[in-house]
Amino acid sequence: MNLQSLILLSADVTVEKQDGFLGVLATAAEDFIKVFNKGGEVLLSLMGGILPTLIVLLTAVNALVRLIGAEKIEGLGRAAARPGIQWYPVRYIVLPFVAVFMLTNPMAYTMGRFLPERFKPAFYDSAVSFVHPILGIFPHANPGELFVYVGIATGIQQLGYGLGDLAVRYLLVGLVVIFIRGIVTELITARMMKKGA
Amino acid sequence: MSAINNLIVKIGRSVGGVVGTLYQAGRDAVDTTIRNVIPFMAFISFIIGLILTTGVGDWIAKGLKGSASTLPGLLLISVVCAIPLISPLLGPGAVIAQIVGTLLGVEIGKGNIPAQYSLPALFAINPQVGCDFIPVGLALGEAEPETVEVGVPAVLFSRLITGPLSVVIAYFASFGLYSK
Numbered sequence: 342m343n344l345q346s347l348i349l350l351s352a353d354v355t356v357e358k359q360d361g362f363l364g365v366l367a368t369a370a371e372d373f374i375k376v377f378n379k380g381g382e383v384l385l386s387l388m389g390g391i392l393p394t395l396i397v398l399l400t401a402v403n404a405l406v407r408l409i410g411a412e413k414i415e416g417l418g419r420a421a422a423r424p425g426i427q428w429y430p431v432r433y434i435v436l437p438f439v440a441v442f443m444l445t446n447p448m449a450y451t452m453g454r455f456l457p458e459r460f461k462p463a464f465y466d467s468a469v470s471f472v473h474p475i476l477g478i479f480p481h482a483n484p485g486e487l488f489v490y491v492g493i494a495t496g497i498q499q500l501g502y503g504l505g506d507l508a509v510r511y512l513l514v515g516l517v518v519i520f521i522r523g524i525v526t527e528l529i530t531a532r533m534m535k536k537g538a
Numbered sequence: 539m540s541a542i543n544n545l546i547v548k549i550g551r552s553v554g555g556v557v558g559t560l561y562q563a564g565r566d567a568v569d570t571t572i573r574n575v576i577p578f579m580a581f582i583s584f585i586i587g588l589i590l591t592t593g594v595g596d597w598i599a600k601g602l603k604g605s606a607s608t609l610p611g612l613l614l615i616s617v618v619c620a621i622p623l624i625s626p627l628l629g630p631g632a633v634i635a636q637i638v639g640t641l642l643g644v645e646i647g648k649g650n651i652p653a654q655y656s657l658p659a660l661f662a663i664n665p666q667v668g669c670d671f672i673p674v675g676l677a678l679g680e681a682e683p684e685t686v687e688v689g690v691p692a693v694l695f696s697r698l699i700t701g702p703l704s705v706v707i708a709y710f711a712s713f714g715l716y717s718k
Binding site: 372375376377378379380381382383384387388392395396397399400401403404407408447448450451452453454456458459461462463464465466468469470472473474481484485486487488489490491492493494495496497498499500502506507510511513514517518521522525526529530533534 | 556559560562563564566567568570571574575576578579580582583584586587588590591592631632635636637638639640641642643644645646647648649651653656657659660661663664667668671672674675676678679680681682684685688689690691692693695696697699700703704707708711712715716
């Protein structure tokens with residue numbers, strides 16, 4: 342099929358509907374190409390809508406992370422390893438947030454190496470659960486899985502609402518959830534380790 | 539004279555460093571966009587095109603409308619996604635979560651699902667996040683093999699509790715979201 346016929350197929354047809362076998366074929370061809378026309382429209386709106394912002398944002402945050410230097414957060418990893426109830430928020434809120442922001446998915450999980458063995462599964466659980474809630478505001482952390490958030494956000498946009506409210510709430514609820522997840526997984530890990538020993 | 543020279547060299551070097559960093563950051567950004575983001579956009583666009591132009595959309599809408607616009611329905615989705623045998627299968631690349639998210643987005647856009655439910659839905663479709671990746675993630679954190687052995691079931695079982703719990707938290711956090 343050459344370009345000319347594609348254009349002809351995609352143009353609005355004003356002539357009368359054909360009858361018979363050829364008519365059915367023609368309708369089928371139109372329906373066929375309609376799917377991809379619609380898909381193309383969606384693709385263009387995505388590329389024109391979020392892509393330019395995303396590229397600029399990725400550039401800025403990448404530069405920021407490089408200028409700060411990822412090795413600066415190692416001290417935080419050591420602080421999070423301390424026992425005691427006051428370090429729980431550091432271990433399961435601050436460290437996952439900073440790790441996912443600075444190191445992004447999947448390198449964020451390397452921060453687990455500063456923690457004792459009994460905290461490692463809980464930290465992984467906490468960090469991996471944050472790679473999507475962060476996407477609303479900082480998509481650089483996990484651009485390959487953007488559509489977990491963008492898919493739903495597109496629907497909100499179509500309704501004419503702003504995305505700020507959803508993005509902020511997703512991030513905040515995400516922080517609460519990873520905190521709970523860290524604690525629950527730590528408890529389960531402790532029980533299983535005791536049983537195994 | 540050499541002091542001035544040193545200063546100039548120093549300034550030149552740091553400016554060059556910053557510009558180089560920014561340039562490299564831009565290169566990385568475009569690289570990720572082309573390799574990870576645009577291919578997925580193409581794939582998602584095709585699916586949306588298919589949904590909007592064929593009858594598939596109505597069929598999915600009927601299925602989703604019942605489950606995704608009530609709290610019990612969302613809880614059911616999250617429990618299914620969190621079942622320890624299913625969650626590692628749903629995990630890889632978050633592809634399932636991204637497709638379901640997009641389907642829900644289409645239905646929210648058409649008004650079939652209330653906009654307020656977008657927040658709990660984001661958590662309902664995602665209790666399986668990273669469940670396929672636990673051994674690798676733990677290895678990245680330099681965990682001992684014994685820790686991995688305990689860690690994998692620990693995370694999977696934890697999700698059964700925290701998955702539905704996250705939906706409930708998000709449900710209560712969504713009050714006042716996009717309500718007129």
